[in-house]
Amino acid sequence: MSLKHEKIGYGIKVSKLLFTYPQLILVLERFGIKLGVHEKTVEELCAEYQISTKVFLMVANLNIDSSYNYQLEFDVNEVKQIVQYLMQSHTYYADEVFPEIIQNIHLMSEDSQKPEMQLVERFFNEYKNEVDQHFDYENNTVFPYILNLLEASAKNNYSVIDYREHHDDIQEKLDDVKRLLIEHLPQKSNSKLRRKILFALFDLDADLQIHSKIENEILIPQVEQLEKQNLA
């Protein structure tokens, strides 16, 4: 009757988890956990890699059910791990996801010889530049600030509240590209390329949504608390 997934707990075997939710393979990778997990439980594996079970379960549960209700209390070390996880995700988008989509869109544009497809290529390249800027800003300004704050040596001239405002909605243009490719632009040949692009876009979209959720609903409130404590 319910759409909800069962929440995963610390005692579950990781191998079992991955067979049910293979998307978590990517989560493990971002935490630096190597496959060949044998019979180990979440708790055992987290201990081995010195990752907070709480952080791991928060991210994993959000990945299988984005409405998951997480605890909002993380200590300094856990916030660091969240930041590291987000940085790993940025690397994955920049090094793997975007180059592949960009290349396929380029091939699709060449293949079709249609002006609108050339425009789609330009549109997506511009979008990618925006996303790059956003990630650069996070990697070079926001995350170092948070890490500094955790070391209690933060400067007072910046606040994550600025960050929240800066946090553009990068989802919207992604939706536009999907809509154009599914609904508005006729396809003459080569359905393979467009399908590949669309699958990649949907995967990216789902991943980015969880990514933003971790940033907006977990990281920022946590850091705001820290800022208040530092001021007090």
Added chain:
Amino acid sequence: MNKPCKILIIEPSVIIREGIIAIIENIKDQTELLHVETVEEALKTGQPELFKMVLVNPITFSNSKVTLSKFQLFFNQQNIIGLISNHYDRNLHKNFTDNIFITDSFDTISNILAKHFASAPQPLNDNDSALSEREIDVLKLLAIGKANKEIAEELFISIHTVISHRKNISNKLGVKSTAALVIYAVANGLVDVDGFSI
């Protein structure tokens, strides 16, 4: 074939949710109930046209990026029923086909539900997404790079009207950015491609 009647309930309160489910099950056997807590989850349910009824608490829109109009585009508007649990601007109720209030009696609620069970499935109104002539005029000018103010002057309409046309165009086509609207216009021959330097 007697298929179970699919109903989607979007309600964060477990008490209200279980209450409405109990009432539904009381008046109709063959139902397939899905419940979610947020509008975002509701949009992920897929095949929106299969839901005979969508019961939504409007408070779920307040902490959501999904707008009511997007929601109405996704589900069949005639099937959306408001589930009103708090003090809520009465005018906003008009957004929904019917409303169930938390203070309603069992009979009132049953009557509203029974009415919707009885109604024939509404065909999806796909024609709604066709652009009007005026919207096409606006889109053409937009696509050649004219600003809202210039479009207003050229079409002898107010800038507010231009903005409202743009909103409607975006809602109908499902694309928001100007660049994507331009691509649509090019693909549909609304603008001469020679004017572009690609």
